[in-house]
Amino acid sequence: MEISRRKQSKAELADTLRKAWYHLRLSVRHPSRVPTWDAIVLTAASPDQARLYEWHLRRAKRMGRIAGSTLTLAVPDPLGARIGSGAATLYAVAAAAEEFRRIDGGVQVSAILTIMSPRFKLFGSSGCVLVNCTRAGGNIVVFFGDVQTTATALPNLCACRSSSSSSSDLSGMEMKEGNADDGRSPSPASSENGNSGLHLSKGDILAKKHILLLHAGGDSKRVPWANPMGKVFLPLPYLAADDPDGPVPLLFDHILAIASCSRQAFENEGGIFIMTGDVLPCFDASSLMLPEDSSCIITVPITLDIASNHGVIVASKSSTVGKTYSLSLVENLLQKPSLKELVDNQAILHDGRTLLDTGIIAVREPLLMLKILLTDLQMSLYEDMVAAWVPAKHEWLNSRPLGKELVEGLGSRKIFSYCAYDLSFLHFGTSTEVLDHLGWSDSTLVGRRHLCSIPATTVSDIASSAIILSSKVAPGVSVGEDSLVYDSSLSDGIQIGSRAIVVGFNIPQDVDDGTAGDSFRFILPDRHCLWEVPLVGHSERVIVYCGLHDNPKISFSKGGTFCEKPWKNVLHDLGIHEDELWSASSVQEKCLWNAKIFPISSYPEMLRLTMWLMGVSNDGNSMLPFWRSSQRISLEELHRSIDFSQICLSSSNHQADLATGIARACINYGLLGRNLSQLFEEILQKEVTGVEICKDFLDLCPNLEAQNSRVLPQSRVYQVLVDLLQACGEETKAVSIEHKVWAAVADETASAVKYGFEGSYKSTLPSVSASTDGSADIPFSARKMSVELPVRVDFVGGWSDTPPWSLERSGCVLNMAISLEGSLPIGTTVETTLNSGVHVFDDDGNQLYIEDPKSIAPPFDHDDYFRLVKAALLVSGVVHHRIIQSSGLQIRTWAKVPRGSGLGTSSILAAAVVKGLLQIIEGDDSNENVARLVLVLEQIMGTGGGWQDQIGGLYPGIKFTSSFPGLPLRLQVIPLVASPQLVSELEQRLLVIFTGQVRLANQVLQKVVTRYLRRDNLLISSIKRLAELAKIGREALMNCDIDELGQIMLEAWRLHQELDPYCSNAFVDRLFEFADPFCCGYKLVGAGGGGFALLLAKNGNSAKELKESLEESSSFDVKIYNWNICLE
Secondary structure, eight states: OOOOOOOOOHHHHHHHHHHHHHHHHHHHHOTTTSOOOSEEEEEESSHHHHHHHHHHHHHHHHTTSSOTTSEEEEEEOGGGOOOHHHHHHHHHHHHHHHHHHHHTTOOOSOOOEEEOOSEEEEEETTEEEEEEEEEOOEEEEEEETTEEEEEEEOTTEEEEEOTTSOTTOOTTOOOOOOOTTSOOOOOOOOOSSOOOSOBOOTTOTTTTOEEEEEEOOSOOTTSGGGTTTOGGGSBOOBTGGGSTTSOOOBHHHHHHHHHHHHGGGGTTSOEEEEEETTEEEESOGGGOOOOTTEEEEEEEEEOHHHHTTSEEEEEOSOOEEOSSEEEEEEEEEEESOOHHHHHHTTOOOTTSOEEEEEEEEEESOHHHHTTSOOOSSOOOIIIIIGGGGOGGGHHHHHTSTTHHHHHHHHTTSEEEEEEETTOEEEEOOSHHHHHHHHOOOOTTTBOSEESOBOOOTTSOEEOTTOEEESOEEOTTOEEOTTOEEESOEEOSSEEEOTTOEEESOBOOTTOOOSOTTOSOSEEEOTTEEEEEEEBTTOSSEEEEEEETTOOTTSBGGGTOEETTEEHHHHHHHHTOOGGGTSOTTOOSOOBGGGOOOEEEOOHHHHHHHHHHHTTSOOOHHHHHHHHHHSEEEOHHHHHHHBOHHHHHHHHHHHHHHHHHHHHHHHHHTSOOOSOHHHHHHHHTTSTTTHHHHHHHHHTTHHHHHTSOTTTSOHHHHHHHHHHHHHHTTOHHHHHHHHHHHHHHHHHHHHHHTTOOSSSOGGGSSGGGBOOOSOOSOOOOOOOEEEEEEOEEEEEEOTTTTSTTHHHHSOEEEEEEEEEETTBOOEEEEEEEESSSSEEEEOTTSOEEEESOGGGOOSOOOTTOTTHHHHHHHHHTTGGGBTHHHHOEEEEEEEEOSOTTOSSSHHHHHHHHHHHHHHHHTTOOOOHHHHHHHHHHHHHHHTOOOOSHHHHHHHSOSEEEEEEEOSSSOEEEEEEOOOOHHHHHHHHHHEEEEEOSOOOOHHHHHHHHHHHHHTTOHHHHHHHHHHHHHHHHHHHHHHTTOHHHHHHHHHHHHHHHHHHOGGGSOHHHHHHHHHHGGGEEEEEESTTOSSSEEEEEESSHHHHHHHHHHHHHOSSOOOEEEOEEEOOO
């Protein structure tokens, strides 16, 4: 098995994550096209932690991380007991099955058999479902619908059912009790195969469901500051700069992104994808393969020193090998193996490495997981359940509790190793690892400032490498290098050292901490962690702290530390006795986890005690007695007493306050450069007052409307007003303002090309305007003009040409003029007639007579077949020209391409008509003037649109066009000097295909323009990248590198879908999937949604094979056009 040694660079890792996020957003916004998970299930350590996780899941849905159709569940372990990852998996899958049954109107009896208190809460996306339980001993059989399960029940085993029944009413259940102490095995329930366990019909609810299961329970002892939030929800600001007004990305969000790409591996069959909440596996999961009727474990090559502390997979030497992966049968499992074990089991690869078990498992059939008996015994997913799929482990497994049942239930299936060569295994198991993963110097990956309020550098000292997230920092604060401050408010006089972690720390400005006269009111030393925890039954939040490298699990006697010092030194320096921290009667090992060291007192007193315990303050004479008299708590007790509901409320209010401050500054200072719509949504999460805050902002809007439009476009002002009205619940008023948004865009576009919008058409061509007194006798002059133009295909850069983007920012487009079937497909004739008025004919047989051209005025009806010609008469100035006094006009138009082609037909036809009209009146028919006039024409028509279509048709060949905002808007067209070799190769390799899917560009355009007006950062970064790719594409073509052009087309197509997921559809997706083996690039032309597609083959032979395959396929009713570059 040939395995690459190469690891991802930071830039490649960022690219992998960015593509995963793109896929996640696409699956959330358009799940019918890009399938997403049917359920996302998190395991939790307790019902209280499950409440917190459910809050996070709801927030993830609101933020667009999870599709609205996806079921979300947080499933706690019973009684907070450690039941192992295997049993937790079973409970989670069973809970999902029951919730699916409830949603689908199925039987209400729960499929869960669990060890729990008599009242157990299962938290689902529909809210909290209170489940009542009864205790029963012996052998229990539960029947519901077509499902039957048996389990060995110990005295505290109980069966859960929904709240529709009381604990004493077990109708629908049959309970067969035996004696748990008689040594007999439970009598198996009858079934087709005679095996005990859970037996389900072929039509069971889970058969076609796709479940993402994330193990997130536990106490996070090595990352104790993440314990209140749950380690899986710790902040991880990778790619945060892509969406600066969005929420801080969490580890959970990135896991969702990577996992979304793996959904395709299950296709339409049911499956469960299992991950752990403290690992981010960065790899391209879209290439994941799952053999039929088997499971798969993700592995990665790792060095032997690392492998000795983890699980190792021994894979078969024969494998299926891809570019970035290999797939092979698992032959053995090793846990923390020694070098001898690795050698004896032939686990060492040819390059001296071995395969690390990443903890990621894909199971084809979720039902398999439910075949295992649910008991109170602990069960490991990775040691016990996975071993059941590995024949070499069956002998060992049979000697384990439940081993025989595992082998009997799962042993018939196989498990494969999917080795991802380029997988970056980012483990967040310790505080040091967290800071290490945040400490990368690559600024494109790690966002160091996000949704925060930071003072000027002249009144604070915040290191450039410090990471400040969702926090408010006052003047007079110091933060050292490589430190993390998250979800905190730091008032003046606080000093945070280097490589420190501060989470949820909020010191009010008016706290009297007894440090009057000191330079700093509070000091956190280097390499320390500090956080606050609200406790049930306490009004004050407890301040908690430890050293960055402290391991709360290492005992006093084995070198354990507190605040980076050995316990013996801590006790000596502080004068604390050992029995004051640990009870003499305790059988537990004495360690930081169970040390009762953290005082519960008033906030100022806790601040002073904190600095004393960390060794910052030497005031031991007064602090020690006060510490001894205080109520104290350990990390272990904290874990059981956290007020999770208060955490949720405080976090929501804190985020809303930050968003309020940012939005108010944005409105007060007038440039409106932030995504206020996104900030308003966060403000509305504030308890009670969110709507009132937004109404206060409405009062500031008149000031915005009075701003200079050269500095603040009115279209942006009106969009902010619409967003504010919607946030205030005033939908009717918002709708009434929306038309002003589009009118402002049209007016700004007209102004940018030197023509006013209303009542200014008479001045468009002042040099040829005539008197309108009608006194002159102007003789008739017979004239006829004919204009024929090619269509355009765009390679990359579209959307950067579209107002209002092109009015405010630079745009770049790379496109090409082509003929179809040997002719120029778009054209018009304009000729003078003796009869007055204007007579218009199109190629569909429609005609219109306009008796008085001066009566033409916008707005035009969207169903008006001739609004294009009417708008052309306006912008060309013909309606006010003397030619109308002496003669009439006859205009004929044609477009020999399908409607909704995406080839720029409408704009190019407009260009042809405008050019013909200008020629008839001897006006300025230069391509530059015509292109700018068409830009205005499209705003008058109400279709929007940019300049690239008319440029594409007016100028021959391949060209790179740039636009520069200003008054007037400037266009620079740079023709590419195409060599005969380039022309020949393009014409051989590029297939121009009509998909048969009709599209309407204006529908897509309105969505994209609205997002831009809202300053949607993801959209802005996408269009910036499209313009950048146009420059790269130009260089590629100049160097005759058509393969690189193909890669650019692929990225452009991905970015177009980021702008609007509906720019493609299922048919187009299938077409591109079919073409992929033959192609190096493909995309739809124009705005997408249907129309024409470009398929750039790998070579001439591939193009011929693809063309033949499409013509022979009955699945694709497409037309392949003959085309040529129009060079003149």
